[in-house]
Amino acid sequence: MASNNFQPKPEHKFTFGLWTVGNRGRDPFGDATRATISPTRIVQRLSELGAYGVNLHDNDLIPIDASASERDRIVSEFKKALDDSGMKVPMATTNLFYDAVFKDGAFTSNDARVRLYALQKTMRSMDLGAELGAKIYVFWGGREGAEVDAAKDAREALKWNREALDFLCEYSIDQGYGYKFALEAKPNEPRGDIYLPTTGAMLGFIATLDHPDMVGVNPEVGHEQMSGLNFYHAVAQALEAGKLFHIDLNDQKGPRFDQDLRFGSESIKNLFFLVKLLEESGYEGPRHFDAHSYRSENEDGVWVFAAGCMRNYLIFKEKARQFNEDAEIQALLKEIHAAAPEDSELLGRYSRAKAEKIKTLQLDRTHLAAKPLPYERLDQLTIDLLLGVR
């Protein structure tokens, strides 16, 4: 497994947010440590590194107080940079969290006028995304939460949130934008608690929308890990339900503040299973890195970081291939999953006859419990493979 085989190419569909490589290192206890990198430079440098495209919030590109002509000039320059490099903008989203107006939420603000402003800002941002060719529209409701549950009925907040999404689905249809919406969950930060805190909660919520087919999820590694959840499991649920519309790849040192670390730098085993799942599932969407370099890096370090995200994905992808070709691993899996045809037949769709047959089967639970389950061996083989000692 030579170290130079992991060269990213556009066909891998790696994307970065403008806000990720553009992150300036500002945090709650410290100021920016890096200069701004212009969107056009980001496009150019990522293209050189082998990325497929970039994604953006409206205000990553266009200042919140830009005039119409400034907007048009910026968009025009940005489109030129995209054209020059062949880079795409597969996804767009709205910044509904930075400005003080959203301090108590956007779609779930207690103030109806703020909710209107959030709709306005999102429609305009959808227009921008469509203009740039985006077909996925992400909703991360960073401020849609509460510290004080006395102030807002959580059911009301859900209704407002649904109202906004139903409205915006219609807007997309009406404009012919062809967007798929991808909802991104996070449990807390910046709000004390955020509504719909997990990918699972988003899946439950989607089932209650007017256009559930248009709406899926955008799971983010670190956001599920902030709740201590198994990210591979969360993505498997989304995929199995046909709802993985986008994905945010990064890493995290367990439940704590949101870290957005370089993909693959911490959760080695779990992210290996994630990449294996994505590659085997037929998922064809972007592999988007919603991460940023350590605050201590300068711009050079930012590009090292970006290259590392893609490299680690490709290493895991190669290891997934090895896993599938490893004779010992595959023999173990075959043993583990062996089933008698008559047992498999009895399972599946209900019939009264089956139910009666199952109810009266002679099943010796002690005997069943005695079947060996060589999971230590299988897991150790996986570790050997991950560590490159097989």
Place this chain on the structure above:
Amino acid sequence: MASNNFQPKPEHKFTFGLWTVGNRGRDPFGDATRATISPTRIVQRLSELGAYGVNLHDNDLIPIDASASERDRIVSEFKKALDDSGMKVPMATTNLFYDAVFKDGAFTSNDARVRLYALQKTMRSMDLGAELGAKIYVFWGGREGAEVDAAKDAREALKWNREALDFLCEYSIDQGYGYKFALEAKPNEPRGDIYLPTTGAMLGFIATLDHPDMVGVNPEVGHEQMSGLNFYHAVAQALEAGKLFHIDLNDQKGPRFDQDLRFGSESIKNLFFLVKLLEESGYEGPRHFDAHSYRSENEDGVWVFAAGCMRNYLIFKEKARQFNEDAEIQALLKEIHAAAPEDSELLGRYSRAKAEKIKTLQLDRTHLAAKPLPYERLDQLTIDLLLGVR
């Protein structure tokens, strides 16, 4: 607020699992500290304390290896105890976790024969529940998880889980049992990770079943708190989706092992909002305590514990009433939620005209951001009320 006004009565619909007051204090590092309390004694004592009913796993009542005649004798004695006391069995469930046969799951075991055994055991347990009058059937898949993700495709596990639930829905319909199914999530313990780890994930899963209307959730306080989630928010989502079919009340000292503490003994503010929500939502199901007394208690302590669970619920209920009648609190809420009629009208269902109007509204975000949000005051009034100093 006199201390003796919180007398539980059957109309409050308080229930306990046989396994809760019957818990013997066994834990991973220690043996049982209390003797077994017979189901009939549990029924009698809980009835005296003012409870409405008891719930059970099949093996809480009937040993896993009981003969048919033993089973019938036990059921008969138990029904007599119920009749004598007027106690109900509103909910039943299956023990699919204690026996070694389920060491790698029940509905999601890699062994098809174990999956058949789990179906068999569940159908028989549903028969028992129906015989006892239960109309809610809970599924807690304590072993439906993994430590070794190499051994089981998480998507496959979901398919098997769905297959079992679809089958059992049909069984209930076919038998005319009239059950509502309530799915209970837990993130981990006893498995390294459990599939469908949150109430939200269960809601997402339900949308993919054959009979989604028959299936709702059974959120448990501590299980959501093990993931650091806001329980009031989780229940609000379930209620708002019409999916709160049952609830497991207890308490927990934050994300750690499953503690099942006396309801209201730790998370005072969050559980106040929970009780307020339940009481105001029209939820008419049981208030079930899935908790147990400290391992250091003897049987006397068990009944003190049980009484405390109910008492704390009633204290919060009374405080919810006070909250709603508190003039200062209500005035603040009115101020917070004030909205101009023309703004409210613009929100809601999409129309092209509305979208155009909203997109061109003159909205001054600085002005909007300046609206006072007196949440510190509101929260402090809530704290005053909870601490009994208003």
Place this chain on the structure above:
Amino acid sequence: MASNNFQPKPEHKFTFGLWTVGNRGRDPFGDATRATISPTRIVQRLSELGAYGVNLHDNDLIPIDASASERDRIVSEFKKALDDSGMKVPMATTNLFYDAVFKDGAFTSNDARVRLYALQKTMRSMDLGAELGAKIYVFWGGREGAEVDAAKDAREALKWNREALDFLCEYSIDQGYGYKFALEAKPNEPRGDIYLPTTGAMLGFIATLDHPDMVGVNPEVGHEQMSGLNFYHAVAQALEAGKLFHIDLNDQKGPRFDQDLRFGSESIKNLFFLVKLLEESGYEGPRHFDAHSYRSENEDGVWVFAAGCMRNYLIFKEKARQFNEDAEIQALLKEIHAAAPEDSELLGRYSRAKAEKIKTLQLDRTHLAAKPLPYERLDQLTIDLLLGVR
């Protein structure tokens, strides 16, 4: 327990950091929401609310790039505000985290020149603190940590940290400042991991310093709770070791990002035991609130927040008094702690005779295990007391 009995007075020794009520609401995902409040105004307003004093980082008062004359002018105005109001500055500290120079640590920076700069900045800040009358000097090493353990040997970081503290102890002695140093732990944020992450780790570290008697701890509620630890236990350890030199009071919704919520707004039971402990232990230092109001508040809300912190402390103090006077509670405690004099005598200092006697004592463990431990009852009485229903 009338609601208006909780009026803070200077004798309660309530203090606030300039940075706490001065917090402008900036967070990782959003900009400031409140205007700057000048230090002199903070002093005046807190004095009116009944506080005892304020604490500060050097740069809370004096901009990092202020000239010597600016510094002197600012200090002079600030001292006048203190004199006018009678407010004290019992504690001072250094901002070693905000500026980009500290992006990889201050005392533990890999760059020796940054370590020198950190010493310089701290000595100057100690001079300022001494000029303002501070006798407690706090060290919070917010940047003394790592994301990349490859880059720094954690043992080396501890040596550098010790070197700095030993140096600064000598500086304080040499200058005759009479400072007590109070070390404040935090597990992470803003760094991926921070060295010496808990109050316990700080106590262990202090034992290795040249002047351990000069150095104690400054535990912060939320910082221990970020690791899921029992704050009352942490403070008890510090107090019992004679090492509680200062305390940072706030609140937190469990392990997640650092929230600095209003004291008493979340962890009601644990903070009740904390206040009880502080009041009964003879602790005479400041009760310092290192918290800030919700980002959604305006300046009015900041003062409501500050008043609420003090009010909740006083409510808990009053409840601690009630706890100690409650006959039923005290009878239970007496029962729980009853001991035969001959047993108590056998315990304590070692002697060979005692050891032999204890080794051969006839002790029936089944009998011992049978002693009732009515902790459910005791805890419920505590809950009743906290909820104001006793």
Place this chain on the structure above:
Amino acid sequence: MASNNFQPKPEHKFTFGLWTVGNRGRDPFGDATRATISPTRIVQRLSELGAYGVNLHDNDLIPIDASASERDRIVSEFKKALDDSGMKVPMATTNLFYDAVFKDGAFTSNDARVRLYALQKTMRSMDLGAELGAKIYVFWGGREGAEVDAAKDAREALKWNREALDFLCEYSIDQGYGYKFALEAKPNEPRGDIYLPTTGAMLGFIATLDHPDMVGVNPEVGHEQMSGLNFYHAVAQALEAGKLFHIDLNDQKGPRFDQDLRFGSESIKNLFFLVKLLEESGYEGPRHFDAHSYRSENEDGVWVFAAGCMRNYLIFKEKARQFNEDAEIQALLKEIHAAAPEDSELLGRYSRAKAEKIKTLQLDRTHLAAKPLPYERLDQLTIDLLLGVR
């Protein structure tokens, strides 16, 4: 890096607790899944696998109610097995948690008679350990904690704990056993909270004992991770203070119930730094695995598990060697740690002259902040090395 180079040998000093490979798979929701393996068989099989020795609680070997003659017979057989295999017992400890008598603690029980019993049991167990040649005596106070802080003053609990340890230090001295005591922290489980919850807290506590030199720590991977702490940092603090007397190696999926997973199966990067630290620090004590195989394994799986623990340690050890010989990594580290001699000289021990010189140094913080810190590159090289792609 061939896969067969990782053969454990006694010189590696790998040890296992009898209770670890002897774990029967019992958990809070399920019964045992494996038969008992006799201590003599454990000794024999571990010896064949290349281990150095075994460790034990008194009751791992001798039932709590064994007669004196049974005890002697068991010890004699066990010593023969040790002799036959050349295996050692470097560490012994006391089971002060399983029996109901310890339900409210052992050394910190509210019942003085239980405290006496705990002393008695520990002295007898120390006798046993000495007879088996152990020189390290571990104290894990699994029940030394609380759910109900009203019932026990946490300061009192610390005093009782200290009293017991001071007593037992004297006992060891008096008997000439030559023990080093190693204190093992855990934050919770089985108690709601355990006193002295972290390795750091133990280090702080040790400083308050009568014989601090006899007492160090026994950090356990999973126990620190249950609090979300960086285990490598915790061990570094212990080592740097000369207090690492023993170590418990296992693994854990983050903050949740205690999992005791196969060493190296989850926290790959952190445990690599741990092994590197242990190997470079001169630590000569046992590498003890306090882990157990998945509950789903049979006895074959137990030995696969044991072999995997040792193998992963040796893989990390080999990778640590590679790290130290990797020219690119070492060049980066040299760059990162470069320091001008005059700067290094100014640091270190205090003198008034130095202080004055440092206070007046011309230091340009913007210039200092601009120094590149190529940590992304360094960390990615580490990841490449761990994944075997360098």
